[in-house]
Amino acid sequence: MKKRLSPDGHFEPEFVEGVRAIFEEKIVFNQILGVKLVDITPTVVTARLPMRPELVGHFAYNRVHGGVISASLDALGGVACLVAKAARHMDQTPVHRLDFFLKVGTIDLRIDYLRQGIGEFFDMRAEVLRIGSRVGTTRMEFFDPDGHMVAAGSGAYIVS
Amino acid sequence: MKKRLSPDGHFEPEFVEGVRAIFEEKIVFNQILGVKLVDITPTVVTARLPMRPELVGHFAYNRVHGGVISASLDALGGVACLVAKAARHMDQTPVHRLDFFLKVGTIDLRIDYLRQGIGEFFDMRAEVLRIGSRVGTTRMEFFDPDGHMVAAGSGAYIVS
Amino acid sequence: MKKRLSPDGHFEPEFVEGVRAIFEEKIVFNQILGVKLVDITPTVVTARLPMRPELVGHFAYNRVHGGVISASLDALGGVACLVAKAARHMDQTPVHRLDFFLKVGTIDLRIDYLRQGIGEFFDMRAEVLRIGSRVGTTRMEFFDPDGHMVAAGSGAYIVS
Amino acid sequence: MKKRLSPDGHFEPEFVEGVRAIFEEKIVFNQILGVKLVDITPTVVTARLPMRPELVGHFAYNRVHGGVISASLDALGGVACLVAKAARHMDQTPVHRLDFFLKVGTIDLRIDYLRQGIGEFFDMRAEVLRIGSRVGTTRMEFFDPDGHMVAAGSGAYIVS
Numbered sequence: 001m002k003k004r005l006s007p008d009g010h011f012e013p014e015f016v017e018g019v020r021a022i023f024e025e026k027i028v029f030n031q032i033l034g035v036k037l038v039d040i041t042p043t044v045v046t047a048r049l050p051m052r053p054e055l056v057g058h059f060a061y062n063r064v065h066g067g068v069i070s071a072s073l074d075a076l077g078g079v080a081c082l083v084a085k086a087a088r089h090m091d092q093t094p095v096h097r098l099d100f101f102l103k104v105g106t107i108d109l110r111i112d113y114l115r116q117g118i119g120e121f122f123d124m125r126a127e128v129l130r131i132g133s134r135v136g137t138t139r140m141e142f143f144d145p146d147g148h149m150v151a152a153g154s155g156a157y158i159v160s
Numbered sequence: 161m162k163k164r165l166s167p168d169g170h171f172e173p174e175f176v177e178g179v180r181a182i183f184e185e186k187i188v189f190n191q192i193l194g195v196k197l198v199d200i201t202p203t204v205v206t207a208r209l210p211m212r213p214e215l216v217g218h219f220a221y222n223r224v225h226g227g228v229i230s231a232s233l234d235a236l237g238g239v240a241c242l243v244a245k246a247a248r249h250m251d252q253t254p255v256h257r258l259d260f261f262l263k264v265g266t267i268d269l270r271i272d273y274l275r276q277g278i279g280e281f282f283d284m285r286a287e288v289l290r291i292g293s294r295v296g297t298t299r300m301e302f303f304d305p306d307g308h309m310v311a312a313g314s315g316a317y318i319v320s
Numbered sequence: 321m322k323k324r325l326s327p328d329g330h331f332e333p334e335f336v337e338g339v340r341a342i343f344e345e346k347i348v349f350n351q352i353l354g355v356k357l358v359d360i361t362p363t364v365v366t367a368r369l370p371m372r373p374e375l376v377g378h379f380a381y382n383r384v385h386g387g388v389i390s391a392s393l394d395a396l397g398g399v400a401c402l403v404a405k406a407a408r409h410m411d412q413t414p415v416h417r418l419d420f421f422l423k424v425g426t427i428d429l430r431i432d433y434l435r436q437g438i439g440e441f442f443d444m445r446a447e448v449l450r451i452g453s454r455v456g457t458t459r460m461e462f463f464d465p466d467g468h469m470v471a472a473g474s475g476a477y478i479v480s
Numbered sequence: 481m482k483k484r485l486s487p488d489g490h491f492e493p494e495f496v497e498g499v500r501a502i503f504e505e506k507i508v509f510n511q512i513l514g515v516k517l518v519d520i521t522p523t524v525v526t527a528r529l530p531m532r533p534e535l536v537g538h539f540a541y542n543r544v545h546g547g548v549i550s551a552s553l554d555a556l557g558g559v560a561c562l563v564a565k566a567a568r569h570m571d572q573t574p575v576h577r578l579d580f581f582l583k584v585g586t587i588d589l590r591i592d593y594l595r596q597g598i599g600e601f602f603d604m605r606a607e608v609l610r611i612g613s614r615v616g617t618t619r620m621e622f623f624d625p626d627g628h629m630v631a632a633g634s635g636a637y638i639v640s
Contacts, residue, residue: 022218026218026219026220027217027218027219027225028213028214028215028216028217028218028219028225029214029215029216029217029225029227029228030225031214032192032214032215033227053188054188054189054191054192055188055189055192056188056189057187057188057189058182058186058187058188058261058262059186059187059188060186060262065187065188065189065190065231065235066231066234066235066266066269067189067193067227067230067231067232067234067235068189068231070227070230070231070234070269070271071225071226071227071228071230071231072227074226074227074230075225075226075227101218102218102220105273106226106271106273107272107273107427107455107457107476108270108271108272108273108428108457108474108476109226109230109269109270109271109273110268110269110270110430110590110634111230111266111268111269112267112268112609112617112634112636113265113266113267113268113269114609114610114617115610129592129594129629129632130594130595134454134455134478134480135427135454135455135478137427137428137592137594137632139632149609152609152617152619152634154428154590154592154632154634156427156428156476156592158454158455160454267587267615267617267636268588268617268634268636270430270474270590272449272457272474272476274449274450274457275450289432289434289469289472290434290435294614294615294638294640295587295614295615295638297432297434297472297587297588299472309449312449312457312459312474314430314432314472314474314588316432316587316588316636318614318615320614342538346538346539346540347537347538347539347545348533348534348535348536348537348538348539348545349534349535349536349537349545349547349548350545351534352512352534352535353547373508374508374509374511374512375508375509375512376508376509377507377508377509378502378506378507378508378581378582379506379507379508380506380582385507385508385509385510385551385555386551386554386555386586386589387509387513387547387550387551387552387554387555388509388551390547390550390551390554390589390591391545391546391547391548391550391551392547394546394547394550395545395546395547421538422538422540425593426546426591426593427592427593428590428591428592428593429546429550429589429590429591429593430588430589430590431550431586431588431589432587432588433585433586433587433588433589
């Protein structure tokens, strides 16, 4: 079977749609957060989070809760590991590759909070620094609408 | 004004109720999580999280989402810092001490995920390892109903 | 072959001596640090670091360098994972179990610095929070001679 | 007094030499490591570590010890915070700005180990993600001679 990865490093629509469904729907709590996948490549995954009143931290400010950031970045890092692993198994069908996600689990996570997160939406990205047969490591960033980095993170994930 | 701290190291009901209101109500996203404060002492704060379907991670399992854990432990560590700082300022009124919380912010957070979190509720605790005039450091734990540690964490908080 | 673990949860002298040799001699940089293993049990490993002038951080203070702490705790956490894994394979010979160490590697590490480390020696411990077939997680502590916690840490290790 | 920062964002030779002396000499343990400062700018600091036999981890491999990496990156992140803070106080003399370093201390540190570190030297960089009046946050990277990222890190530092 020939590689299904397109020349620009992107995946088949079926796989992309499957990753989106996992991230936005099958991970139930992500629906509460309301995070939406924007793009996936073998090493970088991006997403957007529309701000809503329920996501506020202390009511006296209008900032997004730190836990919303950590939860979103944790989930995005996991998806980045799934995608990075999938990119190494393009000989398998999209359905098989999507099943890898059932094996992905967060080992640990660090989040650095840099600035208050205020805005109508937030963009985030996860980059895979290393993907091995058992463990993947990612670095994540969370930006406000002006492009200021609100938080940075890193995570280790079991991938098998 | 004499110290209001009771001989067993606990705080006045007014202060305890104020901390509970901050944790359960004023931090808006904590209402989404549904975490409830159980007890506060100058060095340890405990809380309980009743499990609900919305808090699930991947729908194929019934596990609590890692982001629910990180968000809850982050918030609990912040409250532990508030309480530890308040314990050093018992000469101030409960209302003044509660205002300290407006200064508390997470600098960074680490969560180690140890086991899948399955159960009807989860108990958690945050212990203050150090409280300074500017920065506090806490260690947190998240347990399933059988007392197994599901996750451990540590956080640094700005407190002034 | 019957279990070689003694009733009090300790290991055979041959295994203990082998772990000591790995920690104090075969890990070359540990000789620079000068850390000495004190005791091993299946879940907790302890060590002691005699203070020396070369281990100082900024010369204006007499504090131990933060990197000495992180390096020592990193190494001790790895040994704790080795020992925890070995405790699950007591049907194998001590020599075989010691070979597990060749598979142990740090995935990531967090250190929280709590107080300045001043004293003629430092005691440290690493506790295994979870040992799996592929990944282990430990929590570490570093104490001054008066028993004050100077630093706390946590680490994830690949163990296979 | 006018700003002493040169148009390309670099510092006066006196300040650069002072930072080098702190990093390479006054932090005693850095002499054991043998790290050398390469360049400083207000947001990025770089250094190089020549490999030596004493810096090896397990003798069976020729890899640099993880603790050498964590110690070097910890120290470099601290210097990056010093420099970032100094860049905001160019109205003060170099000597005064160098004194800021006596206030810099690591709050916490995370290191992700990505690949084995093998080579005759290692290059590293620390970037300041945020510098506040009390706390700074940095992100660090450690590379082998081929430019592969061996480790990534992040640290929080008290700066006042």
